[in-house]
Amino acid sequence: MKRHHWPWTFVFFSIVGTICLLVGVAALAGLLRDVHPLFRDELGGWALIVSSVACFLTGAFPLVLRRLAEREGA
Numbered sequence: 001m002k003r004h005h006w007p008w009t010f011v012f013f014s015i016v017g018t019i020c021l022l023v024g025v026a027a028l029a030g031l032l033r034d035v036h037p038l039f040r041d042e043l044g045g046w047a048l049i050v051s052s053v054a055c056f057l058t059g060a061f062p063l064v065l066r067r068l069a070e071r072e073g074a
Helices: 008-029 043-074
Strands: none
Touching: 008 043
């Protein structure tokens, strides 16, 4: 049985995306208002959530390429 390895870029961008998502939700909840002036407006939280989606999509790209290469037998 062949072992499947996760690409390091997928792991890295998934971790960064998760962190951005958690901080974005915390910013929208108002927990970070005193940390930085940008978090006093809710658009700072939305920007972090959009950035997390971008990180997840960036990490998914090498994962899809790896799966396609494994299917082709490379």
